[in-house]
Amino acid sequence: MWAVVATSLRVSVVAVAIAVLAGVPAGLYLGMRRSVVRNALLVLANAGMGLPPVVVGLVTAMALSRRGPLGSLDLLYTRPAMVIAQVIIAVPVVAAVTAAAAASVPFELRLQARSLGASQLHEAMLVLKEARMGLVAAVAAGFGAVISEVGAVMMVGGNLEGSTRVMTTAIVQYTRMGRYGPALALSAVLLALIVVVNTVLAQVQRSAERFERS
Amino acid sequence: MSAVLEATQIRKSYRRREVLDVERVALAPERTLALLGPSGAGKSTLLAILGLLERPDAGRIVLDGREVTAADRSARMQVAAAFQRPWLFKGTVGANVAYGLALRGVPASERRERVAEALARVGLAGWEERSALTLSGGEAQRVALARALAVRPRVLLLDEPLASLDPVVKWRLAREFAELLHEDGMAVLWVTHDQDEAAVVADEVAVMRDGRIVASGPADEVFLVPGDPWAAGFLGLEEPAAGVVAEVTDGVARVACEGADVFAVADVRPGERVRIGVRPEDVVLFEATADVPASSARNRLRCSVTALEHTGTTFRVVLACGGVRLAARVSKAAVRELSLAPGAQVLAVFKATAVRLARERSESEGASR
DSSP: OHHHHHHHHHHHHHHHHHHHHHHHHHHHHHHHSSSHHHOOOOOOOOHHTOOOOHHHHHHHHHSSSSTTTTGOOOOTSHHHHHHHHHHHHHHHHHHHHHHHHHHHHHHHHHHHHHHOOOOOHHHHHHHHHHHHHHHHHEEEEEEHHHHTOOOHHHHHTOOOOOTTTOHHHHHHHHHHHOOHHHHHHHHHHHHHHHHHHHHHHHHHHHHTTGGOOO | OSSSEEEEEEEEEEEEEEEEEEEEEEEEEEEEEEEEEOOOOOOHHHHHHTTSSSOSSEEEEEEEEEEEOOOOHHHTTEEEEEEESOOOOHHHHHHHHHHHHHHOOOOOOHHHHHHHHHHHTTTTTTTTSGGGGSSHHHHHHHHHHHHHHHTTTTTEEEEETTTSSSHHHHHHHHHHHHHEEEEEEEEEEESSSHHHHHHHHOSEEEEEEETOOOOOOOEEHHHTSSSSSSHHTTEEEEEEEEEEEEEEEEEEEEEEETTTTEEEEEEOOOOOOOEEEEOOGEEEEEETTOOOOOOOOOOOEEEEEEEEETTTTTEEEEEEEEEEEEEEEEEHHHHHHTTOOOOOOEEEEGGGEEEEEOOOGGGGGOOOO
C-alpha cells in the first residue's frame, strides 16, 4: 500500500512542480497585462479549470499511443505519461488562480515600483511577492486537482501494480473487487495527505501575515 | 538657472479626449514647483509623463540636457515619485526604503547605511524592522518619502502627498517636507489641489485648468497676481486691477487705477502699466465712516460689498473700490459687527507692502499655457 502512496506523491509533486513553473509566469502575464489576446487567454485558462480529466486522459492517451504523434516516445502506461496528463490538468488551475491573485495587486503599487526604477521583470517579481498568498492558494489548488484525480491517470497510466498504480486508481480497483477495507484505508491516507499538504501551505500563508495588507 | 527637467509641447489624449496640452514646464535644481489645480485638471497625468511613467502623444522631455522617453530606464533611475497613497510594499519599512537602492545595484552594506540615513531624515530613525503595512497614514507617507529620497534622485515628483492625511498631520508634514526638500539639490514637482499647501512648500507655482497651465511663475507673484482671470478665481482672488504708475516716492509707488489710487512698495517707474494683487488675508475692513488711526497701512479705499461667500470658518467678502476689485477674508464676528451684506459700504485698509505689482506683459510675453 505504501508503494502506491509513494507513487501518488511522486507523480503529483512532479506534476505540480512543472505546473507551477509553467502556470505562474502564465498567470502573471494574464493578471498583469491588459489586451485582447490576454482576455482570450484568460477565458481559456478559466475554462481549463473545468477541463474534464477523462478528456485530458483520452487526448493524452491518443497522443502517446503507438499510432499517435508522440508514440515513438513509448510513454503510454508509464509514470511520465501520468505526469504529462496531470500537468495538462494543473497548469490552467495554477495559471488562473495566479492570474486572479496578480490582478488583485493594485496597479498603483506597480506604478510606484516603476517610479523607483523597476523594469517589467522587477514589476513581475514585486507582483509575485505581493500576491504570494494567492500563489500558495494556486499551488494548493493545483495539488488538489492532481492528487485526487482518477480518470486521466487511469487512462494513460493503466493502473499497473508496482508501476503506475496510484491511490485513486487503487481505490477504484479495490472497490470494484469488493475489498472495501483497503479502499477505505487508502481513502483515509489520501484525505490525510490533502489535509497535511494544505496545513503546511496554510502555515506558509500565516507566516507572511505580519506583512499583509489589511 | 538651467532646468534639470524640461518638457515642451506635451500633449495627451484618452479616447480622443484631449487631457493635456502643455507648452512648457521646467523644474530647476533646489526649487519646488507646485502644480496646482482642481481635480481633473491633468496634474497627475502631467506628473506621470514627467516621471517617464506614461508616454505623451506628442512632446519632448529633456533631462539634464538629454532627450528622454519612458523606455529609457537609465533616465527613469534619475527620477523618483511618491503618491497620494504611500503604496508601501509588503515587508519591513527597511525593505521598502531599500527597494530603489536594490534596483540600482547598491551593495548591501551601503544600502543599510542609506536606508538608515533616509529614515532619520524623515524622523523615523531605527524603524527598519517594523512592518510597513501597520503604520499610520502620516508614518507611511514619511516612509514613502524616505524611499524616494534614498535613491537620491535628480527629480522628485510628489503627487498630492498629503491629501489623505488629517489636517494636524498634514500641516506638520508639509512644513517638515518643505524643509527637507530644500536641503537637497533636487528639482521637485509637488502636485496639489490645495493652494495653502502649495504656499507652504513651493518656490514656484503653475496653475492648471483643463489640461493647460494657465498661470505660472514665482509663488509670491502667482498667489497675488496670477495673470489669468480663472486662476485668480481659483486662488480666491479677484481679477487683478490694471493701472498706471503715477509717481514713485521713497520706493512707494502710487498707482492710478480707475476711480482709486493704490500705494505699493515696488521697483517700478512712473508711466509703467501694472496689475495689482492683494491677498484677501491682508485686507482689513472697517465701517465706512470709521476714523481709522494713522498707521503704516497706506491704502484706505472706500468700497461697496458686492458679494459675501461663506468659506468654512471664515467669510470671503468681494469688494468694488472704484475700478479696483478686492477680496477680504473676515470672521463671522466681523460680518456681524460690520453688518456685511451685498451693497454695504466699508473702508478697506491694507499696507503698501501687501500689494504686489506685475508689469503688464506684451502680447508676445503671454503666460505659458
